[in-house]
Amino acid sequence: MTADLASRYDQRVPRYTSYPTAPHFTDGIGPDDYAAWLGGLDATRALSLYFHIPFCDSMCWFCGCYTKIVKQYKPIASYLEVLIKEIEEVADRLPARFPARHLHWGGGSPTLLTGADWMRTLERIRARFDVAADAEVAVEMDPRDTTEDYVRDLAAAGVNRASIGVQDFDPEVQKAINRDQPYDVTRRVVEWLRRHGIGSLNMDLMYGLPHQTVARVEAMVEKALTLEPQRVALFGYAHVPWMKAHQKLIDEAALPDTVERWRQFTAASARLIAAGYVAVGLDHFARPDDALAVALGKGRLHRNFQGYTVDDAAVLLGFGASAIGSLPQGYVQNVSPLKDYARAIEGGTLATGRGVALSADDRLRAEIIERLMCDLAVDLDDVARKHGASAGGFGTELAGLTPLRADGIVVLDGRRIALTEAGRPFVRLVAAAFDTYLQTGQARHSKAV
Ligand code: SF4
Missing domain, CATH: 3.80.30.20 (tm_1862 like domain)
Known part of the structure; x- marks a missing residue:
């Protein structure tokens, strides 16, 4: 692994503290x-x-x-x-x-x-x-x-x-x-x-x-x-x-x-x-x-x-203002401006300003991404089965990992993806391959490395 890879994969991707x-x-x-x-x-x-x-x-x-x-x-x-x-x-x-x-x-x-x-x-x-x-x-x-x-x-x-x-x-x-x-x-x-x-x-x-x-x-x-x-x-x-x-x-x-x-x-x-x-x-x-x-x-x-x-x-x-909550049904985030936060709570209501309700596909991808971010490895079929989905999916995502495989960042063993030790700093890029929101979103993120 050389510093050259860091330069070639100089992309902006989320830190995946949640998915979406x-x-x-x-x-x-x-x-x-x-x-x-x-x-x-x-x-x-x-x-x-x-x-x-x-x-x-x-x-x-x-x-x-x-x-x-x-x-x-x-x-x-x-x-x-x-x-x-x-x-x-x-x-x-x-x-x-x-x-x-x-x-x-x-x-x-x-x-x-x-x-x-x-x-x-x-x-x-x-x-x-x-x-x-x-x-x-x-x-x-x-x-x-x-x-x-x-x-x-x-x-x-x-x-x-x-x-x-x-x-x-x-x-x-x-x-x-x-x-x-x-x-x-x-x-x-x-x-x-x-x-x-x-x-x-x-x-x-x-x-x-x-x-x-x-x-x-x-x-x-x-x-x-x-x-x-x-x-x-x-x-x-x-x-x-x-x-x-x-x-x-x-x-x-x-x-x-x-x-x-x-x-x-x-x-x-x-x-x-x-x-x-x-x-x-x-x-x-x-x-x-x-x-x-x-x-x-x-x-x-x-x-x-x-x-x-x-x-x-x-x-x-x-x-608190801007605080995010995570529930089985989805994510909620309080409004950020302190005045708006105080007005909502003092008015006897909750201060939720935004969030997302999770679909079955979101939950499945969230677990794949969490396992990658934590274990630097995931067995796609194991996670799919746990979520009641059929094994054998994610062909497009796996194809998207081809350059990362060629560069020694990930290895595939059947349906199991594993980061190499040298690939650890690039884990966000591997996770991003499973992020369907990233393709459509306008957000600009921080650098992958
Ligand atoms: S890093 Fe940010 S949150 Fe922490 S002390 Fe400095 S200004 Fe405050």
Whole structure:
């Protein structure tokens, strides 16, 4: 495998955290559909909960999230009131009290909530859902906002997993993305988290940022290893300034090209594997005894809007502006503008702005794509049988993989597709062969590598 392939397959494809992907949601799905879908859920199955806090105190120029910059706490406090009301509105529409085993807080910066906010919100959640005693309660953390007292409050509220945003430790790279975060700030927060019992730590790193080089990315991984995270996510910077206007502040001339991005990913990945981490899917790495690596070994890894997960719940309820939920009937996404979100919830309705109802074909393709993204392999006939479809289909899709086979990215064994190890960075391209929406859609995605 040479960098030449990265250059030849320089295409823009979705990251497949869902299928169909969010750009294909439509406003044909609204609050009434969501209410009906909630009412039809099976209360014997545990569900997962996601909470979106769309505020930050400064804008990182690489950011791809839905967030708003605030300098005061007041808008956050008002938003939290609405979010708590949304929990009540959604719970009221469920046919029973449901067990919940995974709670995830993302943003934005959830760590802009106060310690008292955490206590109160988790109390309200526990009042409406049976949160298992061993439930995973995960929070995305910006180490720049955090004190030791705050970490103590998080632990007291029940948080037991933290995802720490780092991106890169290099000061020049940090300056170019407007994220000043000295290594010692991150190190201190890691120490506090472990001291107060929040021992499950993920670390988010990036390649493809302005001024990054292979040597700098290797140095970034070395520094990350000194903090001994259980999991590392190694994301490629997605430069989409037509969707995220603040990315125009990034100097495009300082961005690595596709071949250099491929070299950076390969170098960082090799260093993590040499340090004993297991490569998980497209862009995650986990210690061999971590639940993510264990799930991978058992074929039980999953992918949802937060990325790779051991969470196998069939239902993910999303709370907050722009939050996405996944139900057996389809996907729902709340409206994004904060005013519209608040108006809907305060008016006693749900805030669903768009979504998609899943067809049988969508479900079948969603599972093929999820298995490819997780296991880097799928047996088409096994999945087809599971979905009550006839074996032997997907001739067009398989034919579409011919160039990837010729280039050693995938191998076919009967009706089983498997990525080669060298083909791992191209898994999104293989998944895209099964995406019928991609052919017709107008959405522009990030680069495949
Ligand atoms: S802290 Fe996170 S969500 Fe906020 S601007 Fe930076 S990257 Fe985006």
